[in-house]
Amino acid sequence: MRILIVEDEPLIARALREGLEAEGYAVDVSDRGDDGLWRATEHAYDAIVLDVMLPGMNGYVVCRELREKGINTPIMMLTAKDGDYDQAEGLDTGADDYMTKPFSLVVLLARLRALLRRGPAERPATLTAGDLSLDPADRVCRRGDDEIELTPREFSLLRYLMHRAGEPVSKQDLIEHVWAGDELDASVVQVYVGYLRRKIDEPYGRAAIETIRGIGYRLNASGG
Ligand code: CA
Numbered sequence: 001m002r003i004l005i006v007e008d009e010p011l012i013a014r015a016l017r018e019g020l021e022a023e024g025y026a027v028d029v030s031d032r033g034d035d036g037l038w039r040a041t042e043h044a045y046d047a048i049v050l051d052v053m054l055p056g057m058n059g060y061v062v063c064r065e066l067r068e069k070g071i072n073t074p075i076m077m078l079t080a081k082d083g084d085y086d087q088a089e090g091l092d093t094g095a096d097d098y099m100t101k102p103f104s105l106v107v108l109l110a111r112l113r114a115l116l117r118r119g120p121a122e123r124p125a126t127l128t129a130g131d132l133s134l135d136p137a138d139r140v141c142r143r144g145d146d147e148i149e150l151t152p153r154e155f156s157l158l159r160y161l162m163h164r165a166g167e168p169v170s171k172q173d174l175i176e177h178v179w180a181g182d183e184l185d186a187s188v189v190q191v192y193v194g195y196l197r198r199k200i201d202e203p204y205g206r207a208a209i210e211t212i213r214g215i216g217y218r219l220n221a222s223g224g
Helices: 010-020 033-041 058-067 087-092 104-118 152-161 170-178 186-204
Strands: 002-006 028-029 047-051 075-080 097-101 128-129 130-137 142-145 144-149 167-168 208-212 216-219
Touching: 002 010, 002 033, 010 028, 010 104, 028 170, 033 047, 033 058, 047 058, 047 104, 058 075, 058 152, 058 170, 075 104, 097 104, 128 152, 130 152, 142 186, 152 170, 152 186, 152 216, 167 170, 170 186, 170 216, 186 208
Parallel strands: 002 028, 002 047, 047 075, 075 097
Antiparallel strands: 128 130, 130 142, 142 144, 167 216, 208 216
16 A cells, blocks of 8 residues: 655654554655645555645645546545635545644544545546536536537636536635636636636527626526
């Protein structure tokens, strides 16, 4: 059994490595999100312990990118207590379990064993809003029976909006989740929403992506 730890705090990373090695696991440690994503893509791990706040790329984005690549390795997220990030969100991005810091190593090891027994996660479910559908596993978007070709960025953007269908989503949220919090002008979000509308709405005379003035956007849960 080979486990990947993605954690930038050296003391926590070391404690995890020692705890896991003592139980006979082979362990790799990465201290950056982007590097962790690369490792998890290039090598087959049996489980990943993934911190949320990481340099390079945050843990939610790492998790979502892995799931979008069809990599269903069980993921245990490490979330900060009272942080800006919440656990439900972690699970939404495709994590299998989470622990809040500070955590007990004994409890973490027990839950990790449970994850390993359970094996890889199910395929992510297809998202739907009326006749608009998005299959994250096959990366297919459809309006009715029409298959719509989306770029990876458009796909992530629509996926996040569909995930939160019916709710207002701020541009800042989109920058954080779709662009991994890169320094970005909010006008870029607007440009991408425009691209999406020209693909999923305009040809069908629909308006699934609504603009909410002063906030951002909302995906109409009935598909527009
Ligand atoms: Ca961290």
